[in-house]
Amino acid sequence: MRKHEDFRNSEFSDFDSPARGRMRRGRFDDDPQPQRSGRLTEAEKARLARVRDDAYTAEQELPDGAARWSTWADSEQGPHPRPDWLVTDLAAADTELGVLKTGKEADVFIIERAVPDGPSCLLAAKRYRSGEHRMFHRDAGYLEGRRLRKSREMRAITNRTSFGRNLIAEQWAVAEFSALSRLWSIGAPVPYPAQRDGTELLLEFLQDEAGHGAPRLAQLRPDPDTLRELWEQLVGGLELFAVEGLTHGDLSAYNILVHDGHLMLIDLPQVVDLVANPGGPEFLARDVANIAGWFRSRGLPEDVADPATLTEKLLVTAGLD
Incomplete structure (x- = not known):
């Protein structure tokens, strides 16, 4: 009996031992597994929580x-x-x-x-x-x-x-x-x-008080004071774009909403990187010319809505001039 106990405690593997010729072969998942501390990482906890949430949601009927x-x-x-x-x-x-x-x-x-x-x-x-x-x-x-x-x-x-x-x-x-x-x-x-x-x-x-979508700038007929205020808002917004080295790429009065008296620029899939795109400055100049033209057509003085002056200012802000 002692000999059998010694054999069981030996270092022979399943395949090394002649006494175990008929024992099952090791399965593909019998390989040694990496040692773990026994605690889940934060990523694993998040993944398991997601699995539980997804399983719960899948069982529910949509409202x-x-x-x-x-x-x-x-x-x-x-x-x-x-x-x-x-x-x-x-x-x-x-x-x-x-x-x-x-x-x-x-x-x-x-x-x-x-x-x-x-x-x-x-x-x-x-x-x-x-x-x-x-x-x-x-x-x-x-x-x-x-x-x-x-x-x-x-x-x-x-x-x-x-x-x-x-x-x-x-x-x-x-x-x-x-x-x-x-x-x-x-x-x-x-x-x-x-x-x-x-x-x-x-x-x-972006919606108005009645719950409708905010109107586009092109739909408005602002009075002179409001027009000047909206222009100043626009210049400030374009300066922030330039800080990030960007220009809208297709700016017009149809791609600007007026929400609670504030301009909001939308539709930016064609946004242009002023540095990476070789035509960046030309896109910027076109954006400014388009929107300045709309403001001038509504009565803003040309010396205020001057596209050349604003374009130069934005290029400087973007570090390109």
């Missing part, structure tokens, strides 16, 4: 009228500090309330994100069209200075393959979300970018 559960957890999330009104609870559901705007490159919907019997908020859901339907007009100049790490992706974009067109669509969404996040963080007049999930952006919905 009446809701299109989906909140996509917050799986998205690229907006900058801190997050506004108090934003609902980030994973138990929230999204309900589409209607179409706010349609366009060649993207459609914008109004979404209510609400926790059943709890808090809610309104968001503008901007959804870029698929590569098969988008027109991608005039995109070559805007894409200058934007580079992807994979050469295959760059070739697909250059050749405008189906895969490449879809990459461009996502590039627009990524560029807009990134620019909005940077600009909002320094106090620029842009809506809060709540999240990005693929080619969908969820943004702060």
Whole structure:
């Protein structure tokens, strides 16, 4: 009996021992596992919590009228500090309330994100069209200075393959979300970018007291004092863009909202990096000329809304002159 006990305590493996010829072979998962301290890391705790939350949510039925559960957890999330009104609870559901705007490159919907019997908020859901339907007009100049790490992706974009067109669509969404996040963080007049999930952006919905979307600058006929105030707001906003080395890229009175008396610049997928894009200064000059022309057409004196003077000022702010 003693000999058997000694053998069991020996260092022979299952395959080394002749006395165990009929024993099972080691399975693929019998390999030694890495040593652990017995405690979960913070990342593992977060992952397990996500799994539990997702499993719980999957078992629930969507509230009446809701299109989906909140996509917050799986998205690229907006900058801190997050506004108090934003609902980030994973138990929230999204309900589409209607179409706010349609366009060649993207459609914008109004979404209510609400926790059943709890808090809610309104968001503008901007959804870029698929590569098969988008027109991608005039995109070559805007894409200058934007580079992807994979050469295959760059070739697909250059050749405008189906895969490449879809990459461009996502590039627009990524560029807009990134620019909005940077600009909002320094106090620029842009809506809060709540999240990005693929080619969908969820943004702060700017509305008037009646709950309607804030009007575009082009719809207004401001009096002289208000016009001058709005121009000064615009100059301040463009200076903040220049601080970040950016220009809107397609600025006009149709891409500016007036919310509670304050200008808010929207529609930034074609935002241009003034340094990385060789045509950056030209895009800036065009932006300024377009919007200054609108203000002059509404009665602002030419010596106030002088595009050459403002362009030079912004180039200096951006460190390019």
